[in-house]
Amino acid sequence: MRRQVVLVFLLLAIAVGSAQNKKTVTIGILADEASIENAPLLEKLQNEITAVVGQDANVIFKDPIENDFDLDTAKANYLTLEASEVDIILAFGVINNIALYQQNTYAKPVVVFGSVNSDFIKLPADQKTSGIDNIAYIIAPLSYSKDLDAFNTIYEYEKVGILVDEYLPDALPIKELFDTYFADKESTYELLTLPENGDVSSLLGDVDAVYLAGGFALSDTAFKNLVSIINEKQLPSFSANRKQDVEKGILATNQPETNIDRFFRRIALDVESIVNGTNPSELPMLLEYKNRLSLNFNTAKEIQFPLKYSMLGTVDIVGGANNFVSDNAYSLLDIMNGVIGRNLSLEAERMNIDLSSQDVKTAKSNFLPDVSASATGVYLDPRVAEISGGTNPEFSTSGTVGLNQLIYSEGAAAGINIQENLQKAQQETYNAAELDAVLNGSVAYFNALILKTNAQIQAQNLEVTKKNLEISQQNFEAGAAGKSDVLRFRSQLAQNMQTLIEAGNQLNQAYFTVNQLMNNPIDTEIDVEDAVISEGLFSNYKYQDFYDILDDPKLRPNLVDFLIEEAKNNAPELKNIGYNLAATQRSYRLNSAGRFVPTVALQGQYNLALSQSGVGSTPTAGIPVAPDGVYNFGLNLSLPIFNQNLRNINKQTAKIQEDQLNTQKSNIDLNIETNINALVLDLTNEIANIQISKIAEEAAKESLDLTQNAYSQGAVPLIQLIDAQTNYLQSQIASANANYNYLLASMQLERAIGYFFLLNSEDTNQAFIQRAQAFILSRN
Secondary structure, three states, X not given: OHHHHHHHHHHHHHHHHHHHHOEEEXXXXXXOOOOXXXXXXXXXXXXHHHHHHOOOEEEEEOOOEXXXXXXXXXXXXXXXXXXXXXXXXXXXXXXXXXXXXXXXXXXXXXXXXXXXXXXXXXXXXXXXXXXXXXXXXXXXXXXXXXXXXXXXXXXXXXXXXXXXXXXXXXXXXXXXXXXXXXXXXXXXXXXXXXXXXXXXXXXXXXXXXXXXXXXXXXXXXXXXXXXXXXXXXXOOEEEOOOHHHHHOOOOEEOOOOOHHHHHHHXXXXXXXXXXXXOOHXXXXXXXXXXXXXXXXXXXXXXXXXXXXXXXXXXXXXXXXXXXXXXXXXXOHXXXXXXXXXXOHHHHHXXXXXXXXXXXXXXXXXXXXXXXXXXXXXXXXXXXXXXXXXXXXXXXXXXXXXXXXXXXXXXXXXXXXXXXXXXXXXXXXXXXXXXXXXXXXXXXXXXXXXXXXXXXXXXXXXXXXXXXXXXXXXXXXXXOOOOHHHHHHHHHHXXXXXXHHHHHHHHHHHHHHHHHHHOOOOOOOOOEEOOOXXXXXXXXXXXXXXXXXXXHOOOOHHHHHHHHHHHHHHHOHHHHHHHHHHHHXXXXXXXXXXXXXXXXXXXXXXXEEEEXXXXXXXXOOOOOOOOOOEEEEEEEEEEOOOOOOOHHHHHHHHHHHHHHHHHXXXXXXXXXXXXXXXXXXXXXXXXXXXXHHHHHHHHHHHHXXXXXXXXXXXXXXXXXXXXXXXXXXXXXXXXXXXXXXXXHHHHHHHXXXXXXXXXXXXXXXXXXXXXXXXXXXXXXX
């Protein structure tokens, strides 16, 4: 025990002594500008230096000293720091680069990192360090000329506007650089000074593209304003600064995502080397990393930039913060209403209702009077006319008006009743078609969402493969893996590209279906808004409450019984059967007792002699002459005695039709019960799948990150990394689709019960819910 106590005190003494022997290093910082926006970056750098150097020394940071882009101030700031108690000087920015370059000697260690483009630095191929006592330069592969080359590969601009910070043309020979670059090019450029507020609306003029060569220190508001103006003018844009610019709405950049982290790590390592006694002149200058072309998909859509499939293998596609929404971005409710209002199949069904209305009118017209008029002209043989005594003249004209009025007919009355029922049946046929069309629209909407999400996930998976390929190349270069790993990921990259292309084409096909259902031109550019459970349109879809009912074996049967009852009450198919049954039963009665009901009709006629002339037109004296106008009326009563046995045949036919309809009704009842039970189970599965797939996705993502890290260190084989990537891809798709599958199953259940919540008012929906609650409680 005593030995243990002594050992503890000894260790504490060593630790205290070590802490007391730690030297303190004071670091001064020179900056062109220390803006609020750059404060997080400065803090991140300080943390990185402290983490790397903390074992060797206590690090103290002085507040940054700004030169406000003035060269003389920059020189004075350096001399002030050199004369102070700082041990190491870190210098950032173009102006500080120039000031220190013009300095002949350096009394204290200096690490210089700035935005001086590598195009301005001409070094011998074999020079790896500064070779100048007490100064180290960090030179990154930033190149205006390479950026412009990369920009030209995705868009062949004719005149590019190059935006630079106001101080830059005076500090560097930037105009001469661009003059030289464009000397042998067909395209031209215009050098534009970037305002601090980002408002370039009056500067862009006739340029057809924008290259952002400055603006690193722009505020978020100014940068947002800049991006908004460029994209409103639908100009392709390219940033020289960082990938974050693309995520904020710039179209493209050639800078990788992690360059800032690499810069800070290099600076921290240089500081550590200096603290440990290395002269800055011996530290490596070049910061090597591979440029990666990134492109903002949303910005491309907004400015109607043509995306080529050939870009997928070499360009990182990102969504970005600039979430472009198409003018034709449909929600589920938009598609539902659009289908009801514009679908051509439904329009044809509506015309069937109009046609059945005409049949009703035709049936009712049997009880309307039938009035006819006619005129007759007669030429009679003169010899006959002469001996007619004036009753049949040679030339005569006359007119007749006739009236037929059906007073009652059992067949006509039955016809009206039958046609009215058939019209109602046709209306229910339309109602069923409308419900089916709304469901088809919902299916098309969710299919489009699923395929859209799949395309996004496939794009993300392509980026994962690119990262894995990069890791395998690094391992191969370091001798930690064979070339077969690199070739395997190159092969997978090609496969992922093909899968992404297919996913994009499938999405376009889904959009074609939506356009067809809504009677849009097939090539109309559309988008679909996302659907999230318990949000937006689906805020009342309390799936957890629903799941609690379904998960309770006592409550679930009651809910199913209620839904079946509602479905049978609402089902247009059953109502259609009911109206057809009524029409069939009326036909049966017509051909049974109805055949003994007579048909009663009224007939009348009026004849008028209009003119008489020629031989025999003068009546013989003493012979009575009929008046010019005469009329007659008659009442007709008819009753068929034997009509070729057609009455009995029609009666038998009606009975068979009635039995057939009752059989169809029973079949529909059975289908409703089966569908409701099956769909409720589907919903139960989908609710559970939402929870499970989310857990699986999170676990797969963590597994992929760990496996990627382990593979980069050579700790796991290639196949394990591929398995982790595949597992993450599948879990992403499953998790994303679980939400949509649940909502789609809800739509299918709503179709089965004949009631779509989104198409009804809140009051009506609440009444439905209250009926459900009352029904379930009444069964407990």
